[in-house]
Amino acid sequence: MKKSNEIDLYAPQRQSYVAILIITYKLIKTTIRQSIPALVVIFIGGSMRKVGGIAIGVIVLGTLLSIYSIISFYKYYFYVKGNKLIVHKGVFKKTVLEIPFDRIQSINNEQNVIHRIFSVIKLNVDTAGSAQEEVQLYAIREEVAQKLRKHILDYRTQNVDEIYSVDSDIETIEEGSVVKDKIFSLSLMQLIKVGMTANHLRSFGIMVFFFFSIYDDLEEIGMDIMERAEEYIPIAQALLQSVFLILFLAVLFVFVSFTISVITTIMRYYGLTMYRIGDGFIIESGLLNRKQYAAKDSKIQILSWSQNLLQRMASIYTIIMQQASSVNTANVKNATAAGLTQENVNEVSRYVFQDKYDDLKDIEWYSIHSYYAYKLILRWTWIFIVPTVLFVISQKYNLILLAVSLYIILVVSCILKYKKKKYGLSNRLIAIRGGAFGHQLSLMELHKVQNIKVTQTPFQRRRELSSLAVHTASTTIHIPEISTSQAMKIKNYLLYKVESSNKPWM
Amino acid sequence: MRFHNQQVDVGTLPQLSDVIFQGLEKAYLNVLLLRLSLFSLVLIISLVGLYIFQPLEDVLGFGYMAALGMGILYVIWRYIVVVNGFRNKAYALRSKDIVYKTGWLWKSTTTTPFNRVQHISIEQGPVERKWNLSRLRLFTAGGSTSDLSIPGIDHNTAQELKEYIAGKTRIAENEEE
Numbered sequence: 317m318k319k320s321n322e323i324d325l326y327a328p329q330r331q332s333y334v335a336i337l338i339i340t341y342k343l344i345k346t347t348i349r350q351s352i353p354a355l356v357v358i359f360i361g362g363s364m365r366k367v368g369g370i371a372i373g374v375i376v377l378g379t380l381l382s383i384y385s386i387i388s389f390y391k392y393y394f395y396v397k398g399n400k401l402i403v404h405k406g407v408f409k410k411t412v413l414e415i416p417f418d419r420i421q422s423i424n425n426e427q428n429v430i431h432r433i434f435s436v437i438k439l440n441v442d443t444a445g446s447a448q449e450e451v452q453l454y455a456i457r458e459e460v461a462q463k464l465r466k467h468i469l470d471y472r473t474q475n476v477d478e479i480y481s482v483d484s485d486i487e488t489i490e491e492g493s494v495v496k497d498k499i500f501s502l503s504l505m506q507l508i509k510v511g512m513t514a515n516h517l518r519s520f521g522i523m524v525f526f527f528f529s530i531y532d533d534l535e536e537i538g539m540d541i542m543e544r545a546e547e548y549i550p551i552a553q554a555l556l557q558s559v560f561l562i563l564f565l566a567v568l569f570v571f572v573s574f575t576i577s578v579i580t581t582i583m584r585y586y587g588l589t590m591y592r593i594g595d596g597f598i599i600e601s602g603l604l605n606r607k608q609y610a611a612k613d614s615k616i617q618i619l620s621w622s623q624n625l626l627q628r629m630a631s632i633y634t635i636i637m638q639q640a641s642s643v644n645t646a647n648v649k650n651a652t653a654a655g656l657t658q659e660n661v662n663e664v665s666r667y668v669f670q671d672k673y674d675d676l677k678d679i680e681w682y683s684i685h686s687y688y689a690y691k692l693i694l695r696w697t698w699i700f701i702v703p704t705v706l707f708v709i710s711q712k713y714n715l716i717l718l719a720v721s722l723y724i725i726l727v728v729s730c731i732l733k734y735k736k737k738k739y740g741l742s743n744r745l746i747a748i749r750g751g752a753f754g755h756q757l758s759l760m761e762l763h764k765v766q767n768i769k770v771t772q773t774p775f776q777r778r779r780e781l782s783s784l785a786v787h788t789a790s791t792t793i794h795i796p797e798i799s800t801s802q803a804m805k806i807k808n809y810l811l812y813k814v815e816s817s818n819k820p821w822m
Numbered sequence: 823m824r825f826h827n828q829q830v831d832v833g834t835l836p837q838l839s840d841v842i843f844q845g846l847e848k849a850y851l852n853v854l855l856l857r858l859s860l861f862s863l864v865l866i867i868s869l870v871g872l873y874i875f876q877p878l879e880d881v882l883g884f885g886y887m888a889a890l891g892m893g894i895l896y897v898i899w900r901y902i903v904v905v906n907g908f909r910n911k912a913y914a915l916r917s918k919d920i921v922y923k924t925g926w927l928w929k930s931t932t933t934t935p936f937n938r939v940q941h942i943s944i945e946q947g948p949v950e951r952k953w954n955l956s957r958l959r960l961f962t963a964g965g966s967t968s969d970l971s972i973p974g975i976d977h978n979t980a981q982e983l984k985e986y987i988a989g990k991t992r993i994a995e996n997e998e999e
Contacts, residue, residue, distance in 0.1 A: 409947050414988075419940045443940055443963075640963060766938045766964035771930040787964035807933065814935045815918040821938070821963065 323463050325396040328404070331389065334434045335455040339385040341430075342454075347381065394453065396464075399471055401441065403451050415451060417471045419443045425461065437461040499597075500660045501589035506632075510585055510655040511578040513626035516570075519577035523569055581654070590653050590660075592667060597637070599651050609651040611637040615822050617790040619668050620758035621661050628754055633661050637668075640789030640822045650790075665759065672761065675742035681749070682739055685781055688797040689734035696726045729753065739795050741806065746786070748793055762813040764788045764821050770803050786810065789821060841921060843912035849953040850974025851908045856949060858904050862897040869893040913972050920960065920987065922972050934970045936990040938962045944980050956980040960987065 384407060392405045401420075403413040426438040436455040443450065453461075502510065586603035596612040618638040627633065637651040656664070665673045700723050707715045729752040738749040741762075750756040767787040776782060782803040784795040795806070873886040906926035914921040923931040945957040956977045960970040975983065 406945075409945060411943055411945050413943055414941050416941060416991075765935075766962040767932065767934050767968040767970070769930055769932045769968065771925075771928070774927045777929075785968075787962070787968035789963035792964075792968070811919060811933060811935060815937065818937075 323460055325460075325464060325467055328393045328395040329460075330393045331453055332434065332436045332455045332457050333389075334430065334436045335392075335453075336382075336385050336389045338430060338438075338454045339388060340382050343381045343385055344378065347377065394451075396467065401451065401464075401468070413451060415441065415443060417468050420468060423465050423468060425465075431455060439464070496598075497592040499590040499592055499663055500656065502585060502587070502655050506655050507582055507585060507588070509630050509632060511581040513624065513630050513632065514577040514581040515624055516574050516577045516626075519580070520569055520573035523573050523576070585654050588653060588655065590664075597651065597664070597667070599653050601653075611639055611651040613668055614820070615639045616668055617764045617788040617821075618758050618760045618793065619665060620756060621656070622751065622754060622756040624754040631658070632656060633658070635661060635664060638788075638790035669745070669759065669761065672742075672744045673759075675745050676747060676759070679740035679742050679745070679747055682798075682802075684734070684737050684739070684795065685779070685797040685799070686734060687776070687779055687781060688737065689731050691775075691797070692730040692733065693727050696723065696730065737796075741809065746793065746810075748795070758793065760786075760788060760793060762810060763817045763819040765810050765814045766821065768807050768810055770807055772800065841914040841916065843914045843921075843923065845912045846908065846972075846974035847953075847955055847976050850950075850955055851905070852953060853949050853955065853974070854904050854908055855901075858897075858900055862900070865893055865897065866890075908974075911974070915983070915986070918990075920970065922970055932968070932970055934960050934962055934968075936987055938964075939987060939991050942984045942987055944977075944984060946977065954978075958983055 388405070388407045391407055391410075392403070394401065394403045396402070399417045401415045401417070403415070405411050405413070420441055420443055423439060423441055426440060427436075428438075431438060434455070435458055437458050439451075439453040439456060439461050441451040441453070456464075583603045585601050587606075588599070588601040591598045591600075595614070596610060599609045599611070601607060616637045617640050619635070620638070621633045621635045623631075623633055632654070633656045634652065634654045635656055639650065662673075700719060704716065704719045704723075707713075707719060733750070733752045736749060736751050736755070740747045740749075744762055746760050746762060748758045750758075765786055766789055769785040769787065770782050771785065772782045776797070780800050781797050782800040783797060784803045784806060786793040786795070795803075798806075869886075869890045873890050876886060903926065907924070910926045910929070911922075911924045913923075918937070919933050919935040921931060921933045923929065940961045940963055942961070943959045945959060946955070947957075950956060950973075954977045955974055957971060957973040958975055958980045959972075962968060962970075
């Protein structure tokens with residue numbers, strides 16, 4: 317008890333010495349992870365004679381990393397000043413971080429074995445936004461951690477109405493209300509419908525991607541690849557040599573990818589139920605791995621719904637609630653639900669936007685400049701021109717046919733993309749339409765804007781065009797290829813809206 | 823609580839084009855040029871070395887010459903880009919936001935309202951310290967791609983800017999309650 321009274325949070329202090337150990341360990345871990353390819357080459361290609369050299373290398377590297385950790389430990393200190401947590405750090409580059417208490421989203425304790433042995437705590441101080449803003453105190457004494465935590469929370473209960481905590485959203489939503497209103501749930505038939513209309517092109521792309529690339533880091537396989545996969549389709553096609561092989565592989569790939577996407581979609585959305593609770597939503601789904609996503613109204617930055625070509629025919633929608641959260645919890649950021657009817661979409665939107673949702677009815681839609689289509693087509697043309705010329709030279713007529721037909725489809729999709737891209741502004745909302753063969757609509761309240769960026773390339777300057785990027789705490793809304801004067805107008809309007817409003821963005 | 827929602831004529835909104843921009847400190851060009859010169863020196867020396875010693879026999883002398891020529895052209899191009907890039911970097915402080923524009927050929931202008939600033943930091947590298955320059959960074963919840971980062975500000979000015987903006991965000995917070 318006496319000890320904790322001695323702790324002065326206002327005086328600059330370093331972390332516990334255990335931090336040196338932990339920083340070194342972390343550095344070595346990341347170094348090894350990044351040099352895995354090199355190590356593999358050395359171990360496979362190199363002979364045993366090189367072992368000595370490697371050992372020396374490891375020792376030198378280890379020493380350097382340890383020295384680095386020690387210096388960074390001594391350069392790292394923190395203290396409380398007013399209502400801010402201040403952290404000084406940096407070995408080569410001095411950085412001073414100031415974190416006002418009311419911007420802190422959550423404070424998490426973490427203890428692994430090393431921490432427990434030395435009875436220290438790793439404290440993650442989380443704020444919304446980029447990773448540079450997060451403070452990690454790798455190892456501080458338990459008493460210090462407690463005191464700091466209490467100090468910040470005390471301040472917050474006195475000065476901030478609501479305590480945001482990224483991790484306890486589900487609890488706060490459930491605590492806040494008794495009524496659990498079911499918005500909709502998927503029946504088995506609807507589930508099959510969702511599975512059949514899933515994005516088969518994507519799983520096709522993923523298959524082709526796996527076919528042509530060796531993946532080294534299992535951790536990185538996720539949404540990243542899914543997004544990149546679609547780009548691989550034309551390249552993969554071009555690489556295949558004979559018609560029969562193409563036909564056979566095509567049928568096989570289509571069949572397998574169809575099956576895969578149906579199965580994964582059904583596994584993911586099995587028993588999907590969406591509830592309205594208090595001022596938020598809860599979405600439950602999953603067959604083997606049942607997951608629960610929470611989305612609080614105030615945290616939703618952008619609400620979008622979409623339909624691909626197949627979903628259009630089945631008239632079902634997929635809805636995505638893009639939420640503000642820190643980088644550390646990126647995996648729980650977006651709450652997604654599939655298989656919604658138009659009525660469900662309207663109901664959800666009305667919950668999120670209340671009467672503002674009516675603005676959408678008489679919003680005025682603006683088109684973007686046709687240079688957008690031209691730019692997209694030009695990009696595909698560059699990609700296609702080299703392989704096509706090669707096919708012509710080598711007289712591979714069926715491949716020429718394939719490339720040309722694929723190119724035509726892509727050109728059509730570019731034109732559709734341009735035609736569908738529309739934006740609209742009301743007094744309170746900004747809306748973006750998009751899609752090529754399908755539809756997409758995103759809605760955002762104006763006061764959710766964080767930051768506005770207007771860009772102009774040399775090619776745009778000749779045409780007096782600009783592109784607008786509106787950053788929110790979740791994703792960015794892009795309005796590409798609009799006239800510079802229009803971009804300025806929208807920018808001024810949005811800035812006016814943000815700067816004259818006191819509404820919190822979450 | 824009073825609720826204001828009056829009609830606004832878009833034409834009367836504060837225009838960003840009226841703003842007078844403040845260029846970066848001249849000394850920052852020295853920092854940029856010093857960095858580029860170090861890089862160029864290493865590049866050119868290694869290319870000249872390759873040309874003189876011609877380590878790979880199956881590559882013709884002409885190949886090394888071409889590489890050296892391209893290296894020199896690239897360095898000249900970098901100097902043009904850096905100098906013009908520096909001239910095009912500027913910031914402007916308004917009562918409710920800060921504007922930063924950058925880019926010579928590919929231009930961009932970022933505006934961050936003060937009431938969205940999460941926190942502010944001042945950074946200083948070893949080279950910048952020589953000229954007493956700093957980089958001011960404004961963090962918003964919009965993620966690292968949208969954080970505003972203004973290099974080449976006099977260290978004292980940076981401190982003042984930081985205090986000014988911090989004061990503004992504090993006011994914005996107080997108004998909320």
